[in-house]
Amino acid sequence: MTLSDARNFFSGNPDLNPEYTDAFELGHIKYMDKGSIFSTVYYRDTKDKIERIRSVDAEGNSTTLPENLIGEKSMGFEFTTDYIPVEWWKLDANFNLFYAKIDGSNVLDTYTADTYSWFTRLTSRFTFANGLDLQVRGNYEGRRKVAQGVQKATAFMDLSASKDIMKGRGTLIFNVLDVFNSRRNRYIFEGPGFTTVGDVFPRKRQINLTLNYRIKQSKAQTKSDLMGGE
Structure with missing residues (x-):
């Protein structure tokens, strides 16, 4: 259990069941x-969908813990593409549009939601002859309804650069995660006797500088992992 302050408690749930999903794709x-x-x-x-549920007692003390809902049914369309305009520039894009019906009425009758939402990711990679690689990745997650309310939209961008050194045996990698400090968890949750408006900033911008020296590991695998490739 985590004590955020004197009136907010966050806990695990040893009674959770695993969630299972039947998925069909064409x-x-x-x-x-x-x-x-x-x-x-x-x-x-998805059966027994796991979602964090908040409750507030008569004294105003809040408890948040994961609960099994009855489930969630969703359907959607996903589009993924990669394109190389020129030899040194590669683009990757992903777009997902979906509808979901969430049923948490086993917890409370009003904890149900019908929602449309979408998310997208665009990655641009630049490879130069001197062993320098640059990568920019932008992400956007649209507003969506959840069992207790609304999860607001968020957008953020990551930046990576790498340079081969030591005659190709080493790689120097520079990362900036969440360049604009915009990755926030914003939400509105409602339940019996309470409304919670949240704006959580879980992690500020991170800047990392890494030196990797290869003995037997392949260069392509190591660089892709450290720059956040897939």
């Missing part, structure tokens, strides 16, 4: 000279 991929396009439609039925 996809199509098209290859082109300079890239590819992958699109898919999907339907997912």
Whole structure:
């Protein structure tokens, strides 16, 4: 259990059941000279969906812990593409639009939601002849409803750069996570006798400088991992 302050408690739940999802997808991929396009439609039925639920007692003390809801049914469309305009520049994009129906009526009758939302990610990679690589990644997650209220939209950007040194045996990698300090957890939760408006900043901008020296590990694998590649 974590004590945030004298009136807010956060706890685990040893009585949780695992959530299980039946997923059905139909996809199509098209290859082109300079890239590819992958699109898919999907339907997912999750039983015992786990979601954090907040309750407030008569004295105003708040307790937040994960609970099993009845489930969530969702359907949507996902689009992923990679494109190489020129030899030294690669673009990757992902877009997901979905509808979800959440049923938490086992906890409280009003803890149900129907929501439309979307998220997207765009990554731009630049590779130069002198062993210097640059990567910029932008992320956006749209507003969506949850069992107890609304999870507001968020947007953030990460930046990475790497340079081969020591005759290619070493790589110097510089990362800036959340460049604009914009990755915030903003929400409005409602329950019997309370409304909570949250604006949580869990982690400020992080700046990392890493030196990696390879003995047997492959260069491509190491650089991709440290720069946040997939």
